[in-house]
Structures are given as C-alpha cells and as structure tokens.
Amino acid sequence: MxxxxxxxxxxxxxxxxxxxxxxxxxxxxxxxxxxxxxxxxxxxxxxxxxxxxxxxxxxxxxxxxxxxxxxxxxxxxxxxxxxxxxxxxxxxxxxxxxxxxxxxxxxxxxxxxxxxxxxxxxxxxxxxxxxxxxxxxxxxxxxxxxxxxxxxxxxxxxxxxxxxxxxxxxPKGLKNAADPQFLKKLELQPSEYFIHIGTFDRRKNIPLLVQAFWGYLQRTQSNKKLVLAGGPGQSKQMNDFPSVLKLVEKLGLQGKVLVTGYLKDAEVKALYEKAFAYVFPSENEGFGIPILESMGFGVPVIHSNQPALLEVAGEAGLPFQTGSLEDLTQKLILLDQDEKLRKNLIQKGKERSEDFxxxxxxxxxxxxxxxxxxxxx
Structure with a gap:
C-alpha cells in the first residue's frame, strides 16, 4: 500500500x-x-x-x-x-x-x-x-x-x-535540551509566571487574558509575570498583536507582561519547564495543542470552557466561562492560592497527556x- x-x-x-x-x-x-x-x-x-x-x-x-x-x-x-x-x-x-x-x-x-x-x-x-x-x-x-x-x-x-x-x-515532541539562559534573559523566576504560547489571532482572546492578569495583580499584589509568546495574527482582520501592546501600555503592565515574539524550541521548553501555569482563553479552537504540551511538562492549565478545549483537557484542566473577565480573574487567583488544587491538576494533567x-x-x-x-x- x-x-x-x-x-x-x-x-x-x-x-x-x-x-x-x-x-x-x-x-x-x-x-x-x-x-x-x-x-x-x-x-x-x-x-x-x-x-x-x-x-x-x-x-x-x-x-x-x-x-x-x-x-x-x-x-x-x-x-x-x-x-x-x-x-x-x-x-x-x-x-x-x-x-x-x-x-x-x-x-x-x-x-x-x-x-x-x-x-x-x-x-x-x-x-x-x-x-x-x-x-x-x-x-x-x-x-x-x-x-x-x-x-x-x-x-x-x-x-x-x-x-x-x-x-x-x-503534541510537539520537544526532545532537545532547554535553553538554560532564557529565563535569566527575561528576568523570570521559576514558578513565578503564567504563560500563553500561540499567534495573536483575535479568536485567542489574548486582550481578555491581559485584563484578567491586571485584575489578578490588583487583588493579590503578586510578583508573578505573564509571558505571551508567539507572533501576529495571519491577517489584519485576525491580528490582535497591536491591541495587546496598547493594552499593556494602558494598564501600566510593562515589565509584568512580556511579549516575546516567536521562540525557538529550546526557549519554549525552558518556559514550560518552570511555568506556574498555562492560560488558554480562546473563544474557538479545533484542538488546543498547548494544553497537552503544558500537562506533559507538569504545568497546570486554566482554559476557557470552549468545547474542543474541554474535550482535550478532559477533567484535568481548570475551566472558566468563555469570554468572562471576572471568571478568568477568579481562576487565576484560585490557582495562586490553592496549592492542593494546583498539585491535583498537575497529577491529572500528566495522566491526561499520556492519552495523546x-x-x-x-x-x-x-x-x-x-x-x-x-x-x-
């Protein structure tokens, strides 16, 4: 054949x-x-x-x-x-x-x-x-x-x-060694940052994530940062990259929200290995590869309750109401304050990743x- x-x-x-x-x-x-x-x-x-x-x-x-x-x-x-x-x-x-x-x-x-x-x-x-x-x-x-x-x-x-x-x-097989200097270059401490990796397509709802992160900082006085890795959307209609940059400036989040552009595999792996959590606020997905990548690295995932993400995550993620700023903000706070929940999500996530x-x-x-x-x- x-x-x-x-x-x-x-x-x-x-x-x-x-x-x-x-x-x-x-x-x-x-x-x-x-x-x-x-x-x-x-x-x-x-x-x-x-x-x-x-x-x-x-x-x-x-x-x-x-x-x-x-x-x-x-x-x-x-x-x-x-x-x-x-x-x-x-x-x-x-x-x-x-x-x-x-x-x-x-x-x-x-x-x-x-x-x-x-x-x-x-x-x-x-x-x-x-x-x-x-x-x-x-x-x-x-x-x-x-x-x-x-x-x-x-x-x-x-x-x-x-x-x-x-x-x-x-999911992507990130087999090569992580870049040992990458976190230092971005001035990131282990377990002190949230991540999102992907293009800035409008359906990804990244401005909502930035706003929720700002609310999380206001309510917790946390020192954690948010790392947004990836490039612009594929067309002017789809591209939220300029809007995100303006929002970061408007909310005074320079230095707290890091926009890195596209990264090499070794840099992506370095981010995954030490992240506190992955946040996936997308309004529409066909699959959601970062969910499995994160879970494979022992990183808990907060994701919208969009059907494909619920299907892929199973019961191993922490869902929030799609498009809800308040619910996403609450989930960021909850994961930050409930260590037992975080450990449970890590364990369930590792088990779920093995199904793919x-x-x-x-x-x-x-x-x-x-x-x-x-x-x-």
Missing amino acids: KVLLDLQYLNVATTGIKTYMVELAKAARKYPHPEVHWIFTHEPEEQVKDEKFKQPQSKLQRLNYHMDYFRWKEFQLPDLVKKHGVDVLICPDFVSPAASLTCRRLTVIHDAFFWQIPQNYPAWWRKYFINLIKKGLKEKTHIITTTEYSKNSLLKYLSTEWPITAIYQA SAKKFIDGFYQLILNPKTAEK
Missing part, C-alpha cells in the same frame, strides 16, 4: 498545522507498518527551513505564494500521485487537488473556522480558499479532523457525502489507510 503524504505547506505553516504535519511525519517513520510504504513529498525538516514565502511583506509576494500553492496542488501533486502509483494521498492542510485521481484521499480539515468566524478573514481570500477545499472533496475522499467538536462543526457546513473521522493528534501519543495518532491513520470500507459512507 503506497501512501503519499503532502508536506508542501510546511514552507509557510505556523503553530498548530505545522505541529500536526511534522508530528504526523515523525510518527509515520517511528511506527512503520509492514503493509504501508510511506512516500513524503518533501523532507519535513528541510521544508520547514524554506524561507521563500514566510511572512510575505507585499501583495506581490502573497500573490506569488498563492500561485505557487495552486501549481503544487493542481499540477505537481497529481503528477506525483501518477508517478508513484499511489494508493492513498494524505493532504494535512485542508486542500486536496481538484483534479481527478485514481487513489483514495484522506484530507485533514482541522476546524470549521472559515465558516464559523468569517469576519476574521479577508472576504476574497476566504471565498477562494473555501472553494479550493470543496473542489478537492471528490471521488474516494475521507475527511479527518482533530476533535469530535470539530467533526460536529464541519457536519453543519459540508456535504454529508464525505465521511468524517476525528483522530486525536500528538504519537503511536495512537498514527494508528488512527493506519486504521483508515488499511480498511477502505471504513472510508465508505
């Missing part, structure tokens, strides 16, 4: 989708199956290093990227399918070729954000991308998504002609690859 894994999108992918693609490729190699011959379109590590289209600075650069992506999906990828005599094509970036193919397709649609929150995307781009997604849903296609919440969300917007299966992904292994991740794919009837409606 020849399986072609499309890794082209790694040249621009960030955060969640990047992690998904890299960890899927790693799991395929770490846990080979005697009946499956994997073919990668690109070497993951090399494709991640390709800087040609990362963070385009002009409309021309963005146009060139979209043309390159279209050429890949509609001409080059179908050619590879024919060249290798592929039985199954896996596209982990929402889009499968519109061209007719002789093989089965496993297309990963991570969430329903394009339909649920249209205001976060440029209208023309959203229309174009949704059209690409739908044109690629043809022939023997099976949609894969990240959680039961995402599955149920997609069922509202896509034809029921295509079966959808939720496969839980594995690379082996289980790839086994979910093997189930669909090797059992074609599973993919039939």
